Every structure is written in structure tokens, then in C-alpha cells.
Amino acid sequence: xxxxxxxxxxxxxxxxxxxxxxxxxxxxxxxxxxxxxxxxxxxxxxxxxxxxxxxxxxxxxxxxxxxxxxxxxxxxxxxxxxxxxxxxxxxxxxxxxxxxxxxxxxxxxxxx
Amino acid sequence: xxxxxxxxxxxxxxxxxxxxxxxxxxxxxxxxxxxxxxxxxxxxxxxxxxxxxxxxxxxxxxxxxxxxxxxxxxxxxxxxxxxxxxxxxxxxxxxxxxxxxxxxxxxxxxx
Numbered sequence: 001x002x003x004x005x006x007x008x009x010x011x012x013x014x015x016x017x018x019x020x021x022x023x024x025x026x027x028x029x030x031x032x033x034x035x036x037x038x039x040x041x042x043x044x045x046x047x048x049x050x051x052x053x054x055x056x057x058x059x060x061x062x063x064x065x066x067x068x069x070x071x072x073x074x075x076x077x078x079x080x081x082x083x084x085x086x087x088x089x090x091x092x093x094x095x096x097x098x099x100x101x102x103x104x105x106x107x108x109x110x111x112x
Numbered sequence: 113x114x115x116x117x118x119x120x121x122x123x124x125x126x127x128x129x130x131x132x133x134x135x136x137x138x139x140x141x142x143x144x145x146x147x148x149x150x151x152x153x154x155x156x157x158x159x160x161x162x163x164x165x166x167x168x169x170x171x172x173x174x175x176x177x178x179x180x181x182x183x184x185x186x187x188x189x190x191x192x193x194x195x196x197x198x199x200x201x202x203x204x205x206x207x208x209x210x211x212x213x214x215x216x217x218x219x220x221x222x223x
Contacts, residue, residue: 101201105154
């Protein structure tokens, strides 16, 4: 399996608080992605990165920001968490756009 | 119209049977195609890439039909452990680094 670690694995927090999720890879892959997955919606792209300090928005980026200061780490921040951001968050990596993506174990986030 | 469409199912299939499902895509400028499986509350895992000539991996066969813009997955001699959701994924040439994901087809293998 690809070396991807997501942290934390589970988190419960309150509305209005900031939350940061971390994705760490040991594969030196260029591309990194953050998805959320909700029942009935499948995987939806939040943000992605195509290199250090190079990021762009995905389909559902409102309320989220990202940073990639080094190749191995891609951080997702919920600036002020809302209950609609309760979801399962997956990080994925790939070395090349024509190669498949490999996923971390996911983070289950509950906003109360 | 969604860019990548799958029948959500569920497909209820007896153990040992053959099952097939398709995934249609809207953009003819598509380069790469993949099938993933996802178990309940787990991360998606790559099942197989789909090549123009079709490819087989044990009991699984994937095919690509560019003219009709769909990919298919065939599972022979289905096992209870094949129960999962199967996601199809397409890389459009103009998708700006993104893969486009189908919502998945749920498969339930019954004893």
C-alpha cells in the first residue's frame, strides 16, 4: 500500500471552531488531493495540489483552505466548522495524472 | 448530465454467478480509466486500470468502449467477499489534474 497517513482518524468538535486535517505521504508523489464523501454523493473533490505551494480549488471548496509547504504534507483547514462539514475526508496521492490515485484511511469528522 | 454515471444498484447476485456493470462518461477526450472497490466505511482501493485493448485480472475483466463512451467490469464466479461498492473513475484530458468519479455501484453477493 502507498505510504499515506491521515491524522486524526476521528475528530468531534463544535460549530465555529477551526479544524485542521493532515495528510502525510512518504512516496514523494507530486499530486495530492482532499475529498469528502457523504451518502448519496460519492467522492467530491475539495482542493488539490500539483506541487509545493501549488494548490487549486475543487468542486466543493467553500469553507475550506489548504496548504502544502513541503512535498510530503498537505493540510486541510476548516476555517470555522459547520455541521454541514460533518463527513468522511479522504486524502489521495498520485505521481502522474495518468496513474491511479491511492488513498489514506480517511478521517471521520463530526461537527456538533 | 453527470460526467461519469453509474447505476447505483444494489445488484443482488447469488454466489458463483457472473455479474457485469457499466459506467458511462460524457467527455470523449478521456485518457485514463480505472475501477476501484470500496468497502463500507473504508477508503477506495484500486481494483484495476482499464486499457483500450481490455484487460483481465483473475476473475475480473475490464473493457473500454470509446465509440459508445463506457467502461465495463465483469466479475466471474462471484464470491461473498466481492460485496462492495465499485467506483469508476475517468481522467479527462482537460480536467485540470482531476479525476472524475462516478458515485458507485453497490454489489451484494448472497450465499
